[in-house]
Amino acid sequence: MHDRPAIRQLHLAGGSIRGIARDRAASRNAVRRALTAGAQETYWRPSAAEEAEPAVRDVLADYPNMTVSDIALMVDWRHSRRHLSDLVARLRPEFEHRTVLDARPLAGIRQGSLGACRTVRAGPLSAPKLTNVREASHGG
Incomplete structure (x- = not known):
C-alpha cells in the first residue's frame, strides 16, 4: 500500500500527519497506522x-x-x-x-x-443392455 518506513522518516523529520498524508497521497488514518508502535513494514492481507x-x-x-x-x-x-x-x-x-x-x-x-x-450420494453406474441390431430388426 504505502511506504511505511518513508512515512516514519518524514514524521521523525518533523512532518505532520496531515502533511505526510497529502504528500504521500494517503489517508491520515493510513499515516497513523504506519506510525503506531509495532506496525508492520508492509501491509499485507491474505487473499x-x-x-x-x-x-x-x-x-x-x-x-x-x-x-x-x-x-x-x-x-x-x-x-x-x-x-x-x-x-x-x-x-x-x-x-x-x-x-x-x-x-x-x-x-x-x-x-x-x-x-x-x-x-x-452417487449410485453405481450401469450401461443399458445392448441388443443385436439384426435380431431386433428381424424379430428373432
Missing part, C-alpha cells in the same frame, strides 16, 4: 484464494479431475469464480498423476453450501 488453498488441495488430492464449479461447492466458495479457477489451474498439475481409480469413491461426500452441509 480469499490463499485462505482456501488448503481446502482446495484436499479436494484435488481426492478428486483430481473435479470441475471448478464442483470444487466451489465442496469448499463453500463465495467469491469470484475466476479467482478459484486460477487457483485450481495452478494446483491441479500437482495432482494430475493420480487416476480416477486412485480417487475416493463419490458415495458420502460432504459438501458445504452457504454454511450448511449435506450428503451427496
